[in-house]
Amino acid sequence: MSTLGRAVRAGAGRHRVQTVVITMVVLIAVTSAVLGGSLLVASRAPFDRAFGQQQGAHLTAQFGPAATVAQLTSSAGAAGISAAAGPFPTTQVSTLGPGGRPRPPMTVVGRSAPDGPVDQVTLTAGRWATAPGELVLAEDSRFRGPPVKIGTVWTVADPPGSPAVTVVGIARSVSRTADAWVTPEQVTAWTGERGPAGYQMLYRLTVADTAAQVEAARAAIAATVPAGALTGAVSWLVTRQDAVGQAALLVPFLIAFGVLGVVMAVLIIGNVIAGAVSTGTRRIGILKALGFTPAQVVRAYLGQALMPAVAGAVLGVVAGNLLTVPVLAQTNRLYGTSDNGVTLWVDALVAGGALVVVTLTAWAAAARAGRLRSVDAIAVGRTPRPGRGQWASRLTGRIPVPRPMSLGLAHPFARPLRSGGIVAAIAFGTAAVTFAVGLATSLSLIQEAEDLADVQVVPRMEAPGPGAGGPGREPMPNGPGPLTDPAGVVAAITAQAGTGGYVGQARTEVTVAGITGSLTTVALTGTDGARYYRMVSGSWLTGPGQIVVSTPFLTAAGKEVGDTVVLTDHGTDLTARIVGEVFNTDDKGMQILTDLATLRPAEPGLSPEIFLVSVRPGTDAATYASGLETALRSLGAAAVPVEHGTDELVLIIDTLTALLSVMLVVVAGLGVLNVVVLDTRERVHDLGVHKALGMTPRQTTTMVISSVLVTGLIGGAIGAAVGVALQRAVLGAMGGSAGFTLPASIVDVYSPTELLLFGLGGLVIAVGGALLPAGWAAGTRTVTALRTE
Template sequence: MLYRFTDAGTAAQIAAGGKAVTESLPPGSTVGEQSWLTVKKTAERDTALYVPFLIAFGVLGLVMSVLIVGNVVASAVGTGTRRIGVLKAVGFTPAQVVRAYVGQALIPAAVGTALGVLAGHLLAVPVLAETEEVYGASSLAIAPWVDLAVIAGVLCLVAATAWASAWRAGRLRTVDALAVGRTASAGRGRWAARLAGRLPLPQPVALGLARPFARPARALAMGTAILFGSVAVTFTVGMGASLGQVMEARAHDAADIVVPAPPPDFGPRGSGPEKQPRADPVAVAAAVEAAAGTGKHYSAAKVRATVSGLTGTVNVIAFTGDASWGGYTMVSGRWIDRPGEAAVPTPFLAATGTRIGDTATLNGLAEPVTVRIVGEVLDPRNDGLQVFTDASTLTAARPDLTEASHHIAVTSGTGVTGYADALNRDLAPLGVTARAGGLDTGSDMVVTLNALSAILTTMLVAVAALGVLNGVLLDTRERVREIGVHKALGMTPRQTVAMVLTSVVVTGLVAGALGVPLGVALHGWVLPAMGDSVGLRLPGSVIAVYHGAEVLPLALGGLLIATLGAFLPAGWAARTRTATALRTE
């Protein structure tokens, strides 16, 4: 029966309403009850895992969007510097130049913003429709204020960037604005060029290395884009490694061979009067121990029990043998090593208000069993409401341990497949089958998070490379006469490509070197937040997944992004004819 109460916003109100309902019913007719708050909490816990992850990528995406929009608008205005000089020559004032270029920038920006908002709505339709189906909601849509905020934010960003760039160009002397791209740039970066010229490097490489110091603001903009791309790559690599360790801890798949427990309804087979007897765990264990190549071995049986302070039942996993090697990741404390001890997940400690060193009583068996908690284990199964203990701890309670799984590690040099085939011949009369691998090695949640990470990282890297392309293209256009002079003095197309690509090497290396520690720090913030959202504490081994062999390639990722972005402008510069580059008016 479903009951709706007038006041049902808190657990106390639900309890009062439930008490009133129970008192109005015949005695003994109420078996149990469940609050809608419990269901709501479960749904929120399932989705809360994604929130820190999406916030991290959302912030990265927004910052990258702001950088790229500002960079593109600034570059578009910058390419018209010479035209601004023409306008000033015919009588335009700096204020008129600013108004003209802000208006020119806002026209395509308005069109692009409208198309972007429309595309965002179209992309959101299937996602919201699936969400409605999963959660039984209706009329899910993007709030109007989101559209207004996006439109206003983008147009304000474009207007501010265009104003700053046009104002800077409008303040140039007319002759300087007319000479952009046709005379050598003066002043900045000369010291860097002299220093690079003294290095034992080819001249094109030395010219490229000195270029960022001639345009520090532009190099900073490109470096910032590369920085966030490097952060995204570093974060994604760490996320994948951490989630892999969480799944290993969840699956406990350290065993080479597993003999799964028979299903609860295991027994009758066929239509005849003969029945297959239930497998004897002692006989299975004896067959395993007698098999050639058996190394370590333990069995695990699951029974149900209740614990004071918890609603419903908990899973009690009873081990026969040493299971410390079975892939159980400890958060704190230690694994069980004698009867009467237990290890429990973090949610169990939180729900019962206990901590390591306290005791818990297992009820619902033949008699109560008290265990001492000696360790906190990472295990998100069954909402973390599990107790791991030795089977001898439950001897007096006489639990049914016939439905046990057996986990085997073979000796060194033993083939897993051959061992499983030989063991299955011995297990065939017992009605069970051994197979290679753990019991559970996959998770839809991990697959989803890894896929989202890969997609979002690819998008951010592509945006970062586009930012580099835009900056290098603008720089190359401004240096067209300088490049023409170099080519007239004998610079080959291949050397031209090397000069342009080298111009982003310093920026890429510095941004990559800074992006790796920032990505590691972001990973160190997001992973614990994701664990907290589902009531889990993650051990240091799950968070500290970056190793020296991985850090160097990740640091070089910034250089790769910079090179990818500069490749097309380098090709354009190499293909430009010398006479075209030198032509002036």
């Protein structure tokens, strides 16, 4: 081994703590960055990737019986079509739930295989249906009950004889072409002599980037079949908008975390290496005195920093990929994709980037030492310069606390720059946790905003419609029509024990002066509509003639809360005042909420098609729904409990939050550890003096721990404030990019107690990082410490 190599190895061995800290910090920074980067790449346009992998349908068309199978097959030759699948017979069926209650109707498609040129459905469990009596359920179907196990047997309500069907598989279609699939023969068996309700054709288009291109293809297809035969068509752009709206939440979250992690890694690595240089400068001076050239000194020091950094980077890449796999398993489930999470260019970029940061920082610090005259380098950095922090010692000496504590409290002021490094490390760690917890809470609240009802009351009879698949607030988006006896339903709901509140919803379309196209208006009736929406500003509806809208509506209409708009409903102009702004993402935020009575002059027959019911605290929603069901049966309505399962996206965010927060806190703790080790080493002689004068090991521990209390408190306070600011900024950016103003109830998620705890979290990081060197200081033998130069 060369002299330089021996110097490098000896240096690394001599500073074992710093070597370990550099290894660990680089390991954690690289792990975090690989995880964040891989997920960022994996989550970038996840719908598009899943759509590509599954050869998703650009156009899902529903045809009535007027079109023949031959005509539908030949429609694949229409202009702009690159591939087609079908025709698949379709029907609408309801299965019976517990107590014989019918579940919401499902669009069932008869397909003999999951693959094909278009919409290659991904089986996530079980197998495909190969015989009558077998059914494959879509994971995102309108069935919103508890998870269905393979082998579950359901009774189909509609066909005569109530036939049974067994769930043999669970599958995902990114195009959302069905709620369930069976064999074509099964559809025929269920529909009998009247034949299938229609046929589904799936098309891939040569160009489908815009709505106009998709519409042109739809028109070309319609021209190949008899007029009116094409009863409905769903563009992939609509499906994507629905899916990406949810996935988009993950991207700013990861970007924010990635930026936080990278900045913190740079800070900590810089801090660690600068600290290592500080203690190594004297050794470098000795090497120079022995004949090392400045360039050799720089190379020796770079090697000393790079050796553990390379080890940390390699281990970090491995750990990052190992962690990415299980997290991506969840996103794969969410989007039906099959990524393994290993992205080589991300690995190379992150590892290379980390090593570049280490190299640059170490080079800058070593170059400084290289320029020093040997005699100065030998003398540098051994003790605090006289005068530094003496005022603090004088001040803390007067604080009525045990002397070891007051001695420790003064330490940070002797090395203000180094203490600034600790404060920054702690602040970043605290900010990361505060930000992560706040953002995750807010995102959970946004998700919950779609799931606030406990029970839904819907009509018992349903009408089939094309493209009805996909979950949403309403179990039947294309609607089976209004409830036949809404007054009776209201009476049943109010009479039912355990009712907390309810609201009835009727949908209609209106136009608003100044906004192109019609807007969905939800007319509400009931006692507590406000319960189901989160207000941004203004107030909730108090009577007819008022509307509540979202930010995109206000932006598009150029209106503010308090302004008046004219709604045109079936040719009748209705004047309404905007009394409140609400957070409502339905219909891209262009939905209008109003009292049912507002629209009565234009639509006297408008009545609710669904009721959302909240139960009182302590009331079991399923039991309540079962009881209400009995009362509703004679009214042609059904009560369906709403499952409040944790959203998968929220689960992913929670997992990442926990993982990244722990990593950043550990990095912050390591930063503190490194600085306290440096500080303790430099003070080891003073430590010996203290011990010789009678300082016990416990008092020594108290002194060292106390030396990080002030920095911990300051770092914690700054970190908590930065975390809150970051959470607000990121949420604001997320809402702003989507065109929404988020309500205070979603943004203001921190209670004063939580903020205090986050602030004190800085103290925990500081003390956690100082424990090891404190133990080392306490255990150092007095004689050894006194002999140290």
